[in-house]
Amino acid sequence: MALSRKKKAALKVQRPESKARSMPKLFPSQANDGQKIVVCGAGGFIGGHLVKKLLNDGHAVRAVDKKPQSLWYQRSGQAENLTLDLENHDHCIQAVNGADFVYNLAADMGGMGFIELNKGLCMLSVLINTHLLMAARHCGVSRFFYASSACVYAGYKQKTTDNPGLCEADAYPADPEDGYGWEKLFSERMCRHFREDFGVEARVARYHNVYGPHGTYDGGREKAPAAICRKVIQAKLSGKREIEIWGDGEQTRSFMYIDDCIFGTEAITNSDITYPINLGSAEMVSINRLVDIVEEIAGIKLKRSYNLSAPKGVRGRSSDNTQLRKELGWEPSIRLHTGLERTYAWIYDEIASGHSKRSVVNVA
Numbered sequence: 001m002a003l004s005r006k007k008k009a010a011l012k013v014q015r016p017e018s019k020a021r022s023m024p025k026l027f028p029s030q031a032n033d034g035q036k037i038v039v040c041g042a043g044g045f046i047g048g049h050l051v052k053k054l055l056n057d058g059h060a061v062r063a064v065d066k067k068p069q070s071l072w073y074q075r076s077g078q079a080e081n082l083t084l085d086l087e088n089h090d091h092c093i094q095a096v097n098g099a100d101f102v103y104n105l106a107a108d109m110g111g112m113g114f115i116e117l118n119k120g121l122c123m124l125s126v127l128i129n130t131h132l133l134m135a136a137r138h139c140g141v142s143r144f145f146y147a148s149s150a151c152v153y154a155g156y157k158q159k160t161t162d163n164p165g166l167c168e169a170d171a172y173p174a175d176p177e178d179g180y181g182w183e184k185l186f187s188e189r190m191c192r193h194f195r196e197d198f199g200v201e202a203r204v205a206r207y208h209n210v211y212g213p214h215g216t217y218d219g220g221r222e223k224a225p226a227a228i229c230r231k232v233i234q235a236k237l238s239g240k241r242e243i244e245i246w247g248d249g250e251q252t253r254s255f256m257y258i259d260d261c262i263f264g265t266e267a268i269t270n271s272d273i274t275y276p277i278n279l280g281s282a283e284m285v286s287i288n289r290l291v292d293i294v295e296e297i298a299g300i301k302l303k304r305s306y307n308l309s310a311p312k313g314v315r316g317r318s319s320d321n322t323q324l325r326k327e328l329g330w331e332p333s334i335r336l337h338t339g340l341e342r343t344y345a346w347i348y349d350e351i352a353s354g355h356s357k358r359s360v361v362n363v364a
């Protein structure tokens with residue numbers, strides 16, 4: 001279903017304009033418009049934040065995850081919370097039935113340490129998106145969002161630390177991250193063909209490393225920003241002033257703060273962008289620089305050791321946001337230092353208060 005003229009106009013008027021702001025403005029609200037929105041993977045990091053934002057905007061939200069609800073990172077009694085395994089087609093029908101919008105943020109995933117060692121598990125997420133697309137078609141969903149990843153980009157484009165930024169065309173000829181990246185690339189194409197052949201209005205964003213409070217910070221699935229925050233906090237609390245870094249620390253990445261991710265996700269979902277588009281920060285740093293920033297925030301300096309045999313991924317990666325700026329007049333702009341301050345503070349509280357197995361937050 002195409003967006004109404006009114007919604008398009010709202011989108012144009014309320015686009016954030018400058019990089020000066022530290023937080024994105026709220027996406028044009030469709031509050032109280034009676035839409036039913038389903039968030040799949042709602043018990044996870046990004047899904048939990050999206051549910052909270054949608055509820056705050058007044059939407060009716062169905063939140064779905066396979067984890068028991070006591071383990072969801074954020075959970076609200078205002079949402080209809082369902083525990084379903086979305087690899088299963090019938091569960092997908094149950095999840096999607098009666099919905100206008102579906103956000104697919106459900107996947108078996110983690111940071112480099114997880115995806116390099118669990119390729120088969122990562123590929124099984126293809127069942128989730130396949131069955132959700134089939135269910136969306138069956139139930140007549142008007143808009144479908146799929147969370148893809150920068151891991152779809154060709155490895156041969158990411159061999160140096162001074163990566164100028166990956167643009168959308170750099171996904172082909174295909175050479176994605178083995179396992180996780182291939183699943184994302186396949187699912188992107190499935191979204192495209194379900195749109196072209198069956199009229200499922202699918203939108204796809206390629207997320208580049210998302211971080212923030214309520215993300216995974218231990219257990220093996222955590223990504224670099226949360227892992228570095230945790231290690232620095234543990235060093236601070238234990239007095240053992242050492243840190244292990246995976247690789248030589250010169251590999252480069254960009255990291256997107258969760259508020260930018262949620263804003264961009266809604267904007268892309270509500271847009272007419274029918275091709276997979278980058279959603280990431282263009283602020284590229286080395287992992288050594290990332291550690292510098294977290295040390296600054298913590299007010300300590302640690303002795304670094306480098307584990308050269310640990311999983312480290314590609315050599316250099318960042319997001320080229322030319323298309324995003326062209327399409328939305330906006331790009332992620334929350335500075336890494338700002339986002340890390342908030343993330344560090346949250347992880348510090350978690351660890352210092354003994355919630356090292358994560359605390360469940362009941363929103364509203």
Ligand code: NAD
Pocket residue numbers: 040041042043044045046047064065066067084085086087104105106107108109110128147148149150206207208209210211216223
């Ligand atoms: P997350 O692991 O925190 O959340 C994913 C959620 O999906 C989990 O709660 C998990 O229980 C749920 N899930 C897994 N299998 C399921 C199933 N069969 N049925 C129902 N639920 C299931 O991950 P996240 O960081 O919130 O990522 C959300 C999406 O964004 C994923 O598709 C991920 O691949 C993508 N992505 C994330 C990042 C990032 O940096 N976080 C980067 C690129 C892409």
